[in-house]
Amino acid sequence: MTRHFLFLQGVASPFFPRLADRLRRAGQRVTRINFCAGDALYWGLRGAIAYRGTLAQLPDFLTDCFTAHAFTDLVLFGSRRPIHLPAIRIARERGVRVHVFEEGYVRPNWLTLERGGVNGDSPLPRDPDWYLAVDPLLPRYGDGRPVPTSLPVRAAHDIGYHAAGVFNPVFYRGYRTHRPEPAPVEYAGWARRFGAWQLRRQKRRDAERIAQLLADGAPYYLLPLQLNGDTQITLHSSYGGMPQLLDTVLRSFARDAAPDTRLVIKNHPLDTGLVDYPAQIARLSQELELGQRVLYLETGHLPTLLQRTLGVVTVNSTVGLSALLHQCPTVALGTAIYDLPGLTFQGGLHAFWEERAPPDPRLLQAFRNTVVHTTQVNGDFYTAVGIRMALAGCERLLAVESPLETLLAAYPPLQAAG
Numbered sequence: 007m008t009r010h011f012l013f014l015q016g017v018a019s020p021f022f023p024r025l026a027d028r029l030r031r032a033g034q035r036v037t038r039i040n041f042c043a044g045d046a047l048y049w050g051l052r053g054a055i056a057y058r059g060t061l062a063q064l065p066d067f068l069t070d071c072f073t074a075h076a077f078t079d080l081v082l083f084g085s086r087r088p089i090h091l092p093a094i095r096i097a098r099e100r101g102v103r104v105h106v107f108e109e110g111y112v113r114p115n116w117l118t119l120e121r122g123g124v125n126g127d128s129p130l131p132r133d134p135d136w137y138l139a140v141d142p143l144l145p146r147y148g149d150g151r152p153v154p155t156s157l158p159v160r161a162a163h164d165i166g167y168h169a170a171g172v173f174n175p176v177f178y179r180g181y182r183t184h185r186p187e188p189a190p191v192e193y194a195g196w197a198r199r200f201g202a203w204q205l206r207r208q209k210r211r212d213a214e215r216i217a218q219l220l221a222d223g224a225p226y227y228l229l230p231l232q233l234n235g236d237t238q239i240t241l242h243s244s245y246g247g248m249p250q251l252l253d254t255v256l257r258s259f260a261r262d263a264a265p266d267t268r269l270v271i272k273n274h275p276l277d278t279g280l281v282d283y284p285a286q287i288a289r290l291s292q293e294l295e296l297g298q299r300v301l302y303l304e305t306g307h308l309p310t311l312l313q314r315t316l317g318v319v320t321v322n323s324t325v326g327l328s329a330l331l332h333q334c335p336t337v338a339l340g341t342a343i344y345d346l347p348g349l350t351f352q353g354g355l356h357a358f359w360e361e362r363a364p365p366d367p368r369l370l371q372a373f374r375n376t377v378v379h380t381t382q383v384n385g386d387f388y389t390a391v392g393i394r395m396a397l398a399g400c401e402r403l404l405a406v407e408s409p410l411e412t413l414l415a416a417y418p419p420l421q422a423a424g
Contacts, residue, residue, distance in 0.1 A: 010035040014082040018167035044167035060180040065092040085123040086237040115150040116382040121408040126242030126341035136419035141372035150384040199279035226268040228315040243340030260294035263359040335362035380410035
């Protein structure tokens with residue numbers, strides 16, 4: 007049976023156009039909706055529908071599209087973009103399969119492909135016993151084939167995509183980006199943060215600070231920051247952004263952590279630098295009389311920090327899973343797929359400083375292996391080699407059931423997904 011795939015927004019790369027070409031060669035129908043000039047640029051000369059209306063007008067437009075074209079499948083990146091929410095709702099009402107791509111839960115070498123939703127919307131069960139039961143039935147997954155990554159290639163795609171936005175006022179007047187700041191503002195922040203001289207200075211300074219931290223032997227906790235405007239924070243947690251999280255964690259650390267411990271705060275590698283974290287941390291440290299107990303890092307080798315830390319505080323970052331794989335006690339303060347009894351600390355932040363415990367190794371292995379089997383594709387969205395690898399793993403789009411749906415039908419969990 008020929009299926010009809012509706013493509014909405016993907017990442018700023020050739021991945022979605024290449025995936026559509028592959029589906030067409032397999033005899034499937036593909037329709038694309040372009041929402042902005044960047045979408046049109048990457049889609050190229052392939053046929054597409056141009057949506058030029060506002061977000062408020064979008065549900066009626068999509069309802070008409072679904073009625074006219076009888077789509078069987080919906081393909082998009084991220085399940086919480088404002089332009090994707092009405093499409094997902096309509097698809098579910100009509101029994102249309104929803105395929106959601108996202109950055110990999112398991113890093114590096116993997117990207118995420120789930121049916122129904124990702125991250126806080128993921129249908130992955132929240133029942134630890136389910137993972138222990140199904141894991142022996144699955145193949146053994148290691149780290150996957152190595153994927154060559156390139157930050158310059160990713161940056162070039164992003165710049166090209168958003169540079170096309172100069173044509174939005176003419177051709178896509180109703181479009182509004184889902185990102186918290188306009189692209190030129192973000193680029194200015196990155197240029198300031200990652201200027202060649204500035205970056206070298208930061209790396210040298212942070213390497214010295216980490217070396218001194220490890221040499222001192224002082225016990226420390228680790229708080230890796232997430233992107234301030236990430237939907238993982240704004241929609242899948244009770245925090246409106248990183249400043250609110252920092253306030254909560256620092257106050258709890260000052261009140262409940264042992265006085266001989268330190269807190270290391272590491273910024274996200276792709277942070278735009280638009281929020282002055284050092285100033286906020288300095289102000290809170292002074293107010294809470296923390297002295298030199300708080301160390302802020304712009305850069306640094308995360309595995310090195312994970313090897314020696316007492317525990318990791320996160321909201322729902324993929325760093326949380328990396329921390330667990332390093333056998334670090336971890337507390338997740340938002341909705342995270344790995345926030346399960348036996349993996350993360352379930353007693354809340356205030357108790358974590360004293361009552362933390364490492365994850366159950368057997369459950370952790372079962373969880374990781376099952377997540378890779380059901381949701382991960384070996385490859386990436388940006389490099390030519392990574393895209394070729396990922397396309398080979400996207401054959402599951404054509405299956406009647408996803409790997410997770412097949413497992414859930416045969417082995418229903420006692421606890422449903424969150």
